[in-house]
Amino acid sequence: MKLICAKDYKGMCRQAANILSAQLIIKPDSVLGLATGSTPVGIYAQLIDWYNKGDLSFAEASSVNLDEYQGLAPDHPQSYRYFMQHHLFDHVDMRPEATHVPNGLADDSDAECKRYNQVIRSMNGVDLQLLGVGHNGHIAFNEPGEAFELETHLVPLAPTTVEANKRFFDSVDDVPTHAYSMGVKSIMSAKKILLMVSGKDKAAVLAKAFSGPVTPEIPASVLQLHPNVVIVGDHDALHLLMEQGGVE
């Protein structure tokens, strides 16, 4: 596990964008596992900037997103499909048919999970998986207590996750109660994982995840078992983990 500590959010986004763009330069047809949330907004902005300067192309790449709220249409401003269009896809040369996000409006949730697993399998593995972490240690929408062997599944969101995400909606009642999420097993099959963490409020969970035991109660702790993880964060998020010496 490698730890990169930047002084602030801007610096960490630049470092993370360096890693993702190096991946695309070395392997232009990379399969990128992409994430949503407020943390990755800055890496996408940096990548768009480099794309506009002609330094980067997504033309041969494809992508698979971690999750999507059940019940939200792709053009709903809080859907993760909308987020990806708005923060990345609409601004770069990624082929629209090469971008994949679960369908929040699927009638049959079991069939949608199977379809999405099939999409992931047909891509022969994710080359680089971008990840954030929730305050309770969730990765994608894998909430505490969920089995590590799950692939894409429908998740009832933890009350703390609904609470944390209500800032994006008009009221807490508008936050969907369920989401489609890649499972821990799908995430762990990526060849490389780039975990981004920012802010003081993530410091405690990060330290628990990487200097404590591997346990489904803190889903991010499973990343200790992955052979190729880079954590990129700002000092606010990483200082506790570094003090505890949790990462060699």
Ligand SMILES: N[C@@H]1[C@@H](O)[C@H](O)[C@@H](COP(=O)(O)O)O[C@@H]1O
């Ligand atoms: N499903 C997403 C996660 O993929 C994300 O990592 C988490 C943290 O988001 P933020 O980066 O806004 O703190 O929020 C959501 O629950």
